[in-house]
Amino acid sequence: LFAGAGRCASCHGGPQFRDGQRHEVAPGQWLKTPTLRNVAVTMPYRADGSAPTLAAVLADAYHRxxxxxxxxxxxxxxxxxxxxxLTDTTSANHTAPARLPELPALPTRAVGGLY
Structure with missing residues (x-):
């Protein structure tokens, strides 16, 4: 289904499960294809978070x-x-660091900041 009748692989193909392209998902709304790696644990879905489940994504007008x-x-x-x-189970139990290591060259880094 993924590569055949569902045509999912036409946009979500390759080793990263994405094509790197932008697609018009609604009139005037173009979005870059997201990867499907770890998709089961990255809810809510859609750019605006309006799809709470993968089933809801498959039921939206674009995917139908x-x-x-x-x-x-x-x-x-x-x-x-x-x-x-497609979920990475090897790192599922890891937690985010409480603080970053001290790096003299980057003294103003903050957890969750821009790098």
Whole structure:
């Protein structure tokens, strides 16, 4: 489904699961294709956070218009199951650092700041 009937791989292909292109997802709204790596743990979805689940993303107007044919509910469930497998489980239990290491060349760094 991902590479075939769902046409997901046409935008979310390659090793990063994205094409690096901008697509018109709504009239006048162009967005760069997001990666699907760790997508199951990066909710909410869509640029404005309006999709709380992956199923909601697949049900939005943009994604419903992409397949060669309308996907069935079981097929959408299969896609969600596949997307869940793209989660990196090796670092799932890591926590953000409480403070950054001391670096004399960059004395004003702050956690969550711009680098």
């Amino acid at each position: 218009a992409q397949p060669f044919r309308p996907l069935t509910d079981p097929e959408n469930a299969q896609l969600v199951a596949f997307l869940t497998t």
